[in-house]
Amino acid sequence: MYKEICAKYAPTKDNLIYILHEIQDTHPQHYISGEAVKDVSDYLKVPENHIYGVLTFYSMYSTKPRGKNIIRLCESPPCYIKGSDNILRKLKSILGVSVGETTKDGKFTLELCACLGVCGNAPVMMINEDVYGDLSEEKAEEIIDKIRGRN
Amino acid sequence: MKYYRSHVLVGINETSVAAGVHALLKELRAEISKAGLSDEINILETGPLGFFGKGICLTVYPENVNYENIKVEDIPELVQEHFLKGRPVGRLMLDSAGKFSPKFNYEKRIVLRNSGIIDPESIDDYIGAGGYEGWEKALTQMKPNEIVEEVKASGLRGRGGAGFPAGVKWSFTAPLDAEQKYVVVNADEGEPGTFKDRLIMEGDPHQLLEGIMICARAIGASKAYIYIRGEYKLCIMRLQKAIDDCRNYGILGTNIFESGFDLDIEIKIGAGAYVCGEETALIESLEGNRGHPRWKPPFPGVKGLWQAPTVVNNVETLANVPFIIAKGATEYKKYGTPECAGTKVYTILGDVAHPGLCEVDMGTTLRTIINEYAGGMKKGFKFKAALVGGAAGVILPDRLLDVKMDFSSLNQYAAVLGSGAILVMNEHQSIVDILWSILRFFRHESCGKCAPCKNGTQQLYRLITKIKKGEGTMEDVKLMQMIAETMQQTSFCALGQSPIMAIRSAIDNFRDEFIAITQK
Numbered sequence: 001m002y003k004e005i006c007a008k009y010a011p012t013k014d015n016l017i018y019i020l021h022e023i024q025d026t027h028p029q030h031y032i033s034g035e036a037v038k039d040v041s042d043y044l045k046v047p048e049n050h051i052y053g054v055l056t057f058y059s060m061y062s063t064k065p066r067g068k069n070i071i072r073l074c075e076s077p078p079c080y081i082k083g084s085d086n087i088l089r090k091l092k093s094i095l096g097v098s099v100g101e102t103t104k105d106g107k108f109t110l111e112l113c114a115c116l117g118v119c120g121n122a123p124v125m126m127i128n129e130d131v132y133g134d135l136s137e138e139k140a141e142e143i144i145d146k147i148r149g150r151n
Numbered sequence: 152m153k154y155y156r157s158h159v160l161v162g163i164n165e166t167s168v169a170a171g172v173h174a175l176l177k178e179l180r181a182e183i184s185k186a187g188l189s190d191e192i193n194i195l196e197t198g199p200l201g202f203f204g205k206g207i208c209l210t211v212y213p214e215n216v217n218y219e220n221i222k223v224e225d226i227p228e229l230v231q232e233h234f235l236k237g238r239p240v241g242r243l244m245l246d247s248a249g250k251f252s253p254k255f256n257y258e259k260r261i262v263l264r265n266s267g268i269i270d271p272e273s274i275d276d277y278i279g280a281g282g283y284e285g286w287e288k289a290l291t292q293m294k295p296n297e298i299v300e301e302v303k304a305s306g307l308r309g310r311g312g313a314g315f316p317a318g319v320k321w322s323f324t325a326p327l328d329a330e331q332k333y334v335v336v337n338a339d340e341g342e343p344g345t346f347k348d349r350l351i352m353e354g355d356p357h358q359l360l361e362g363i364m365i366c367a368r369a370i371g372a373s374k375a376y377i378y379i380r381g382e383y384k385l386c387i388m389r390l391q392k393a394i395d396d397c398r399n400y401g402i403l404g405t406n407i408f409e410s411g412f413d414l415d416i417e418i419k420i421g422a423g424a425y426v427c428g429e430e431t432a433l434i435e436s437l438e439g440n441r442g443h444p445r446w447k448p449p450f451p452g453v454k455g456l457w458q459a460p461t462v463v464n465n466v467e468t469l470a471n472v473p474f475i476i477a478k479g480a481t482e483y484k485k486y487g488t489p490e491c492a493g494t495k496v497y498t499i500l501g502d503v504a505h506p507g508l509c510e511v512d513m514g515t516t517l518r519t520i521i522n523e524y525a526g527g528m529k530k531g532f533k534f535k536a537a538l539v540g541g542a543a544g545v546i547l548p549d550r551l552l553d554v555k556m557d558f559s560s561l562n563q564y565a566a567v568l569g570s571g572a573i574l575v576m577n578e579h580q581s582i583v584d585i586l587w588s589i590l591r592f593f594r595h596e597s598c599g600k601c602a603p604c605k606n607g608t609q610q611l612y613r614l615i616t617k618i619k620k621g622e623g624t625m626e627d628v629k630l631m632q633m634i635a636e637t638m639q640q641t642s643f644c645a646l647g648q649s650p651i652m653a654i655r656s657a658i659d660n661f662r663d664e665f666i667a668i669t670q671k
Contacts, residue, residue, distance in 0.1 A: 016439035017422050021381070050440075057441040057598075058422035060381060076343035077542060078500055078574055080588040114425060114592060115541075116382050117346035119500050119572075120507070121166050121205075129384065131165040134205060 002039035011044055016054060019044075020061060029065035030109075059113065067102040067109035069147055073125040076115040084123040088112070090137040094144060107148060155193035157234065160210040160267055162200040164353060165385060170206040171223075178223050182230040192234050198354030200267045202507035204245050210267065217245040245505070256511070261486065261494050262470045263510045266354030271389055274396040277357040283402060285476035289365045290410045293476075298369035299325050302472065305480035306492035311337055311428075311465030312543075312569035312645070314558040317472075323452040324370045324460045333461040334367045334375035335451075336469060337433055341380065341425040342541035343592060344572035347496040348466035350508055352379075352386040355470070356393040360416060362469030364403070365476055367414050370462055375416045378433055381423065390418055425596035429644050430463040431455075432598070443600045444644035465569070467496055487513030491557035495568065499525040501575035502532045514560065518552040521575060532577040536661070538585060541572045542592045543649035545656035546582060582661040583668055587615045589653045597646060604647025607638040611650055621671040628665050632658060 005022050009015040023036050032055055041048045055061045073091065075084055088099075091110055095103050102109040118124045121133025125140070132143055159179070163172060176194065183192050200210050204219025211218075216239045221229070225243055232238045260266075269276035277283070289298050303318030324332060336359070340348045352359055363375045379387060394416050397403040405413045424442045426432045431445035434456050455461025471493055475483045484492045491513040497520055500506045504526030511520060517537060521527060528534055537547050547554070554560060558568055576585065594612040599605045614631045617623040635651035642648050658665060 013439035014437060017436070018420070021420070021422065046439075053441050054439070058424050060423040075588075076592055077538065077585055077588040078344040078572075081501070081574070081576065081580060081585060113423070114596065115341060115343040115345070117340055117349050117380070118165055119344050119346060119498070119574075122500070126382065131169055133166050133169070 002036045003043065006040060006043040013044055013046055016040070016044060016046065016051065017058075020051075020055060024061060028068070029106075030067075030070055031062040031065050033063075065102070068107050069127055070109050070111060071125055071127050071144075072111045072113040072116075074114070074116050074123065075112045076119075078115070078119040079123040082122040084135075086137055087123055087125070087135050087140050090140055091144070094141055108144070156191040157214065158193045158195055158212045159234075160195050160197050160200060160212065162198070162208045162210075162267070163196050163385070164199065167207045168385075172207045175207055175221065175223055175226070178226050179230070182226050183234065186230050186235050188230070188234055195270055196272075197267050197269065198271045199263075199350040199508060202245060202505050208245075211239075214239065218243045219245045256509070259486070259494070259512065260510045261474045261483075262351055262358070262467060262496055263354060263508070264474075265358065266350065269355070271354055271356055272392055274357060274393065274400060277355070281477065282357050282473070283361055285473035286361050286364045286402065287408065289368050289476050290408050290412060295325060295369050295371060298365060298476065301480050302369070302475055305475045305483040306487075306490075307468065307471055307475060307483070308491065308493075308558060309465060310467035310471070310495070310569050310571075314568065317464060317468050320452060320464070321366065321369050321462055323450070324462050327453065327460045329460050331374070331457075331459045332370055332372040333456045333459055334363055334370065334372045335430075335433065335437065335456060335461055335463045336363060336375065336377040336379075336466060337428060337430065337463055338377050338379040338383070338386070338466050339421050339427045339433060340383075340466075341428055341596075342543060342570040342572060343589075344500055344538070344541045344574045345498065345570040347498050347508065347571045349383055349386055350498070351466055351470050351496065352383070352390060356386070356389045357397075358470050358473055359390070359466055360393055360397060360403075362472035363416055364414060365472050366462060366464065366469060368412060370460070372462070373413045373415070375414065376437060376456075377416065377418045378421060378427070378437060379418060381420045387418060387420065394418070424598070425592075426598040426644070426646050429646065432644070433463065434461065441598075443598055444646075446643075467571075488555070488557050488559075490559045495556065495571060497524075497571045497573055499573045499575065501537075501573075502529045502577040503527065503575050504529050513557040514555045516553050516555055517547065517573070520556070520573065521552075525575075528575070528577070534575065535578045535580060536576045536582060538574040538576070538589075538653075539572070540568065540652075541570045541574075542589045543645070543652060544570065544572065545652050546585070546660060547656065548660040551660075582657050582664050583615070583619050586653060586657045587612075587619045590615045590650065593646070593650050601641075601643035601647065603638045603641040604643065607634050607642070607647060608650065610634055611654070618665070618668060621668055623669050625666065625669050628658060628669065 009019055024032050037048050037051050097110050118131050123135045124133045206220040209218040232240050265280050299321045307317045308314040367375050427436045427442040429444045432442040436442040451461045451463055487493045494510050495513050496510045498508045509524035590611045594608040597604045597608040614627050635654045639648045639651045
């Protein structure tokens with residue numbers, strides 16, 4: 001499966017970031033496994049340690065299995081002064097997880113992230129590809145409930 | 152071309168899409184057609200409108216009425232009252248009292264002159280607004296060195312941070328004899344509170360492309376990359392459409408306008424690292440490596456991407472270029488100050504009445520920006536401080552509100568101008584708290600290449616946390632400043648050299664607060 005993804009790209013090192021993006025996006029648990037690293041290494045003729053280095057450098061990649069929905073709450077100053085800490089507390093309590101953890105049912109992973117560039121609507125979080133702004137504790141709970149009901 | 156009585160501009164952005172703008176548009180079109188107004192009212196899906204209201208926002212021209220948080224159920228009333236009877240609906244307006252409307256200074260805009268007016272997804276709209284005139288002129292009437300000279304003469308300075316003259320940067324690369332040269336656009340906007348580049352790209356993607364083309368011609372590059380962060384989905388989509396349209400129109404490709412010049416532009420998506428805003432780290436990332444900055448010299452202009460001469464410019468810098476070439480450097484210099492030509496785009500956030508974006512002359516004071524373009528402070532709040540320039544920025548008190556915002560007047564604070572982020576804080580907010588948030592950010596984003604930054608950001612965070620908890624002393628405050636100063640002198644790149652800005656300005660301008668919290 002990983003080999004098929006690799007084959008879509010030319011075997012040059014500058015495609016590493018894109019191959020990793022696609023592997024992660026298409027994996028049901030949104031992560032890049034050791035097996036995937038090996039396949040990419042074979043394909044690009046780049047040592048595994050280089051790939052692991054890239055993988056752990058950028059915040060969008062994960063080496064651990066994650067939930068179906070990935071929540072990324074912004075903790076940068078503009079969201080912080082608008083109360084992102086309260087939103088974080090609320091998310092932790094309704095999901096029953098700490099930052100970096102996945103709910104027992106595998107539906108949500110809670111992460112923090114740096115500025116998403118949507119500061120006009122702080123505080124902001126991203127769930128998968130969608131941005132949710134002007135958050136309040138109630139609104140955050142509603143959003144989670146809605147997604148939970150959907151899948 | 153059809154003439155309409157009114158134009159309804161609908162802001163399509165991440166927030167409005169999440170709020171269901173597409174369903175709303177369908178309803179709005181249906182309702183307008185039901186009222187028999189399809190030939191009188193034009194609906195235009197566009198980029199940023201110039202203010203950040205809640206949910207879905209609309210602007211109606213020529214009345215210049217702004218609506219916010221429009222819901223599907225409001226549509227019949229809106230169409231009946233405003234569009235049919237000509238009575239704007241007060242309860243839906245941005246400011247229900249109807250007194251404040253963000254100042255629209257389109258006649259004084261360069262970078263955002265089309266933003267919110269044309270359909271950013273239509274190449275014909277851009278051409279209709281005078282687009283690609285500069286490109287045509289650059290390609291058919293000017294020699295590459297004439298382009299460089301014109302940009303030099305315009306006094307355009309880089310809008311990414313340091314404010315280095317763009318024409319001078321190009322002049323290092325242009326004369327080099329190389330098989331391949333590159334233009335790289337830095338669209339990896341990651342400075343907290345900064346999103347002017349997103350708005351420029353969402354509102355007028357073709358203008359950026361035109362700037363890239365002119366730069367490529369000037370330095371002799373046949374390939375350009377736009378390095379953009381993955382979260383900017385709408386920008387990526389619009390830029391890709393713009394590139395495809397240009398290829399179809401023969402504005403990009405081989406032998407453009409029969410000039411023998413070839414150029415292709417490609418979008419490259421980042422993976423989330425603040426340090427990749429540093430030009431050499433960005434190049435490393437493009438090559439498929441960890442985003443560690445490189446030693447300079449050689450500068451990227453001589454040895455950049457894959458060791459080829461490369462000009463790296465910020466989005467806003469390049470978006471200024473089409474105007475300079477089409478209208479000339481003399482016309483451009485009419486904007487801004489003698490030392491600092493042109494305009495600057497700002498995003499104003501926090502406790503102001505109307506958070507939004509504006510483009511004003513270089514040298515406009517912070518006070519004017521806050522009062523005239525953001526409606527002053529939010530009702531019931533008093534101004535305490537403004538964080539200007541994001542995390543690598545400075546915290547300014549009210550006595551510095553009249554400082555002119557340009558590279559030379561801000562002098563010691565100049566590096567912060569590029570980001571254009573203005574975060575306004577009210578009297579209840581704690582400076583120690585905001586500094587804590589800033590230093591937490593740096594601790595997270597330090598790339599780990601050099602020891603001063605890697606260890607320094609950890610220690611700064613440890614100290615500010617101690618102070619925030621009320622367990623610190625003034626010795627800790629002093630130590631924090633000393634560490635940051637050492638980092639400024641010894642760090643490998645701008646990231647480690649930056650925390651001193653926020654720390655020094657916070658301590659200098661709000662010393663009492665540090666004294667109070669350490670004596671608790």
